Structures are given as structure tokens and as C-alpha cells.
Amino acid sequence: MGRRQYSGKKKKNDEFIDWTQVPRRNERLEKYYKLQALVSDDEFESLMQKLAEPLPTTFRISSCNQHATQVRDHFIKHYYPLIENVEVEGTKISPPVLLPWYPNQMAFMLDIPKTIIRKSPPLKLLQQFLVLETEAGDISRQEAVSMIPPLFLHVKSHHKVLDMCAAPGSKTAQLLEELHTPADGKETFESLLPSGIVVANDADNKRAHMLIHQIKRLNSPNVLIVNHDASFLPHFHVEVDGPNGKEKSFLKFDRILADVPCSGDGTFRKNISLWSDWTLKTALGLHSTQIKILKRGIDLLANSGRLVYSTCSMNPIENEAVVAAVLKASKGSVRLIDVSDEIPELKRSPGVKSWTVCDSDLNTYSSFESVPKDLNGKMAKSLWPLPEEELTQMGIERCMRVYPHHQNTGGFFVAVIEKCDNSEVSLKKDIPEQENSDEAGKKAEVEQPLLKKQKSSKFEKRLVSAEHRALKAGNKYHELDPFVYIKENDELLDNIYESFKMNDNHLKKDLFFVRNLEGTISRAVYVSNSLFKNIIESNRNRVKFVHGGLKIFVKQDFGSLSKEVAKDTNVCVFRVQSDGSRLASHCISRDCVLTTNLSDLMIFLDHVAVSMDNFPEDSIFRKHFEKLPLGNTLLYVDLKKEHSFIKKDVYIPLWKSVRMCNVMISNAEKRTLKLQIEGPRIEDQTASTEKST
Numbered sequence: 001m002g003r004r005q006y007s008g009k010k011k012k013n014d015e016f017i018d019w020t021q022v023p024r025r026n027e028r029l030e031k032y033y034k035l036q037a038l039v040s041d042d043e044f045e046s047l048m049q050k051l052a053e054p055l056p057t058t059f060r061i062s063s064c065n066q067h068a069t070q071v072r073d074h075f076i077k078h079y080y081p082l083i084e085n086v087e088v089e090g091t092k093i094s095p096p097v098l099l100p101w102y103p104n105q106m107a108f109m110l111d112i113p114k115t116i117i118r119k120s121p122p123l124k125l126l127q128q129f130l131v132l133e134t135e136a137g138d139i140s141r142q143e144a145v146s147m148i149p150p151l152f153l154h155v156k157s158h159h160k161v162l163d164m165c166a167a168p169g170s171k172t173a174q175l176l177e178e179l180h181t182p183a184d185g186k187e188t189f190e191s192l193l194p195s196g197i198v199v200a201n202d203a204d205n206k207r208a209h210m211l212i213h214q215i216k217r218l219n220s221p222n223v224l225i226v227n228h229d230a231s232f233l234p235h236f237h238v239e240v241d242g243p244n245g246k247e248k249s250f251l252k253f254d255r256i257l258a259d260v261p262c263s264g265d266g267t268f269r270k271n272i273s274l275w276s277d278w279t280l281k282t283a284l285g286l287h288s289t290q291i292k293i294l295k296r297g298i299d300l301l302a303n304s305g306r307l308v309y310s311t312c313s314m315n316p317i318e319n320e321a322v323v324a325a326v327l328k329a330s331k332g333s334v335r336l337i338d339v340s341d342e343i344p345e346l347k348r349s350p351g352v353k354s355w356t357v358c359d360s361d362l363n364t365y366s367s368f369e370s371v372p373k374d375l376n377g378k379m380a381k382s383l384w385p386l387p388e389e390e391l392t393q394m395g396i397e398r399c400m401r402v403y404p405h406h407q408n409t410g411g412f413f414v415a416v417i418e419k420c421d422n423s424e425v426s427l428k429k430d431i432p433e434q435e436n437s438d439e440a441g442k443k444a445e446v447e448q449p450l451l452k453k454q455k456s457s458k459f460e461k462r463l464v465s466a467e468h469r470a471l472k473a474g475n476k477y478h479e480l481d482p483f484v485y486i487k488e489n490d491e492l493l494d495n496i497y498e499s500f501k502m503n504d505n506h507l508k509k510d511l512f513f514v515r516n517l518e519g520t521i522s523r524a525v526y527v528s529n530s531l532f533k534n535i536i537e538s539n540r541n542r543v544k545f546v547h548g549g550l551k552i553f554v555k556q557d558f559g560s561l562s563k564e565v566a567k568d569t570n571v572c573v574f575r576v577q578s579d580g581s582r583l584a585s586h587c588i589s590r591d592c593v594l595t596t597n598l599s600d601l602m603i604f605l606d607h608v609a610v611s612m613d614n615f616p617e618d619s620i621f622r623k624h625f626e627k628l629p630l631g632n633t634l635l636y637v638d639l640k641k642e643h644s645f646i647k648k649d650v651y652i653p654l655w656k657s658v659r660m661c662n663v664m665i666s667n668a669e670k671r672t673l674k675l676q677i678e679g680p681r682i683e684d685q686t687a688s689t690e691k692s693t
């Protein structure tokens, strides 16, 4: 689950616990899993042994950047040798390895304990690479098994994708990168603003906000974060073209990820506190929530759409039992897909057909009927395996179990489901409402009436009644800034378009929005695609939108370019925001782009603000400085033609005031760019370590 405990001293119940000293044994866990007989006795020993070892660091290269292979090759060429030669306290460090199953050799595993990284200057350089490149959106640090579920969704740029339980968002980022990955590797306007969307949901408000940071680094206009209990996630309305003009419809998703809350017993290697905290109660409590979330996912899935159900638990009652219960209730409207030919290098075991059901004290019960009265209602019938023939018919062995000893990872479960037709799943009454042990689920605002609404046969009637309720409810989500699209002929937007000589045919003016009720431009202007807009405008008061779109223009504070000068010279007071500079580069006129070279760029990166005197007589920038208009220009440098470690092209917003010029990027962005240009410099690290000691 979402909890994370690092090795070292951390506070628990107001006391400091040294997690390195926590015994990596839990007798109840061993007893429970021995009872399950999921693997042979020998394998069980290897599994438990691996579970007690620290988890290696893994990361993957973001597929959507056109310099993705550059980053990978750069890492191999310049960081492998650094690591290869490191010895800490007489022990040689294991070199990084590529994850053999991850497509296009784009993911790495580093088996280096964190305590060792801190002790060695070359390894600190590695850490610097990981931190800065993560912030830049070039790589994502993600547990290896967590990379698996999105791979089975095969997201394309036009897909409508839903991530039902998304926080903290490493899989959302992966899905979003897929949406933006150009088919031929070349970035285009369409790859930066594709027609699809990723809707990322989490029931926990704080965790939904955590998603913002995770996805912001990817600079995508195509992601929308919402905050609902996934079991009652409202149907999203959309306006579509019908025979008699515009009509309302329900949005169905082409791809859904249901990475549900679980007991997390596949994460012992990183959640050290689980060794003392694990009980079966969590899994028993989550079983019915998991069923409800999966059922809701299937309701929202398009015909022929794919849904991946996943958990970081090895427990059959959170896995096969959930999948089997929903498949049975679906009466053939969905099926488990055989994905044995997909990602063939990934070692995995098939889904199981038998398991032993226990109560939280690990008493075993052969059947639902044998449960004593006092436990009735606490233990759902769906916890028990269905008859073997039924499970065989469902193809339950098509589910995938990844165990820690398979390839030195955490434990994980994945089932890939396809919708065969549009019939809706009706849950059997024998799945009782259980106490939901998940705090997030409890806190979530639920849309239960909407779920009942699904069962009515008259589609139009259902929509009208939902709208009626929404109207009556007023602005339910007033605590969040609304998303309001800028009206036609807005003077400030017209001014931005004129100033950057933008063409309405290319990027439509009606795709820009602001985050205030009045819909007027004050500080920031965001952009989205038309599907995003359709969802926002068709679901006001129905869906709790938290964040989304891409900030592309911002109002510039004045320095030496005073308001008066701006007014006299008719300077547009808005500039491109660095997050949106790549998309802007495809939309604004080339007249507003200044092409320069690496030596000029380095001067900008080394200064907070520059004047003409900072540049040598013969520099490109100095030649253009006088002619450069006041206000915003986009600086362009093609690092592919320069002496730079990473070869990519760079667009940076530049603001010219009366005397000075500034590049409008953060210090962290400057540091990352310098690292990409100059590569790792061991002497810097040695110097800084010496200074600190």
C-alpha cells in the first residue's frame, strides 16, 4: 500500500525505532502463507528469504521524451564506470543492471544500500543524477513490480484512461508518458497535446494532492486529477455529436487501472514496519472494497476496453477471490485475457485455484457455511474459492503472480480483463457490506445514488435525474478553484495570441482556461485538449476536480520593465511558463524564438540576470540583444549540435526588461540542464565532501 518506511531511525508512536534492527520474521505471516501452499516448500524458503532482504533501487526512463535513449545511453556510458570502481568498506558495489523484461531496455536496477550511497562521492553523483533527472521528468524512480500493470494496458495517444486508485502516482505517470509517446519517436504538436486523456482518482484528499507533484514534472495538458471513492466513482458525462445535434452521453474508458488498496504484504522489503504490524485482518477487511472497486471499473469500461486489476499483495483473498467474484457476477460480460505472450521475459506464476480461508486469528474454515455465527457478516462468501471447474472455465490461471524470489523484486498480482459487451455487472447479495477498514474509503465523498441510477433502463432519464441532483446540490466542491474556460474575444487572450503571432487554427482559443469563478485572466492561463474541456464542462458539481491541464502562460512581474514602459511599447505582460515551453514552441511564431548556442546558454545558466555586458563581443546573443523586443521571447538551443553530454533541443522562456534579461526557469531546472550538458563531475563531489567533513 502507500505506506513507506525507510531503513534508519524513524518515529513510530512517538518513539524512535531503528528499522535496521527490526527482526525480519513474522510467525503468523509464515503460518498463513504455509497454509496457502501457493508455492513448493523449497520455493517458500527462497520467497521468505528474499522478502527479508532490502529492496534494490529501480528506475525507468520516461518514454515520451525524444531524448529518452540519450538519457539511457548517457547513464550507461558515464555512470556505470563510476559505480563499477567503487569499493565501500572492502566490498565491491554491484554494477547496475537493465531489467530484462522492461520494453526497449529502459529500466534499471541498482542493488546498493542507501547507507552506502551516502558514504561514497561517486555514488553521491549517482544520487544527484537520480534526483535531478526525476525532477526533470526524464526518469521515474519506481519499484520494479509497480511498472508491470501499466505495461499490460498498452496505452495509445487517443485512449481515454482511468487510474482508479492513483496516489502517489508512479503508475499514473507511466500511463501518461505512454499517452504522449510519439509513434515514431519524434515529438510533434500532436504528441504533446494528444486527443486522449488520463483521469487519475484517489479517495484520499491529501493523497490526491500528492499526485499533483508526481505528474507536474511531465508537463502534460492531458491529465485530470479527481477525488472520489472509486467504488462509487460517478459516471462522467460528455457531450457528443448525435443525429439531432449535440447530445449527452456517458464517457466509457478504453483503459482502466484498478491498483486497489491492499494489505501490501508484497512490500515487506521496503515497508519494514509490516514485519511487526502484519495481521490478516487488513486483507479480510479490504476484500469487499476491492470487489466494489473492480466492479465499478468494469461499469466504466468501454466495449473491448482493457482493465488491469492489481495489488501489491500475495494473498489470494485480495486477488483471485476478488477477480473470481466479479467475473462470476459479470455473467460473461468480461473475460480474463491470456497475456502469456506479452512481456515474456517477466518471470511469473499462474493464478491459483485453491486457498485456505482463515479468520483474523488464523482459524481455518473449509466453507462459508462452517463459519460460526459470531463471525457471520464479517466473512463474505466470496472469500472461498469457487469450485475448481468454475475457476478453470474462467481461466483464473491467466492471472499473474510475481514473487520476490522470481527476479529480486517485491510481490505483486496482476489480472488483465477485457469487456466483451455493455451489460452491467450486478453483484450478488452474498457479498455482504463489510466494515471498510480502509480509512481513505471511509472519508471519501460517495456518489451512491448515482450507482443505483445505473440500474435504470432509460438512459436519458438517468442523465436528467443526475443533472437535477447536481443542480440542487449547488457548487459542492467550492473549496477547490473551479476550472473555467476563457470566453471568446477575451481581450487579454487576444493580446497573447497577437503578441506570439499564434494561429487559432493550430491551437484553438477555446481550449484555454483559468482557475477562478469569473473566467477572467489574472495570473495564469492553462491549456487542455477538447475532451478534457468536454469532461469539465459536462460534470460541474458532479465530479470533484482537483487539478489538471498545463500552465502555459503566466503574468510576468515587472522589474526594470515598468508598467508604464510596457504600456507605452505595447508589450504583452504574459510570458510562456517553462512547463508549457515545449508545447508553446509548436504554436508560437518563429519570430518569437531566438536561436542561440551553448556558450550563450551557459552564461544564462550561471547568472540570475544578465545584461549585454555579460556576453562576449562576438556572441550570438549580444548581436541580437538590441533588436530583441521587450518582454517574452523563447530561447532555443540545439544541444544536438553542441558539445553536450545529452543531445536534445532546449526551449527556455526569456524575459527582457529595459536593462536586463532573465531566463525564466527555476534554479533546480538550471542545475539539471547543467548536469545534462556537463555530465557528472567527480571533483565537485570530492570537493564538497571534503568541505563538509
Ligand SMILES: C[S@@+](CC[C@H](N)C(=O)[O-])C[C@H]1O[C@@H](n2cnc3c(N)ncnc32)[C@H](O)[C@@H]1O
Binding pocket: 001, 002, 146, 164, 165, 166, 167, 168, 169, 170, 171, 172, 201, 202, 203, 204, 207, 228, 229, 230, 231, 259, 260, 261, 262, 289, 438, 440, 441, 444
Ligand atoms: C496501492 S495504492 C495505489 C498506488 C498507485 N497506483 C501508484 O502506483 O502510485 C492505493 C491507493 O488507493 C487509495 N484508496 C483507498 N481506498 C480507495 C477507494 N475506495 N477509492 C479510491 N482510492 C482509494 C489510497 O489512498 C491509495 O492511495
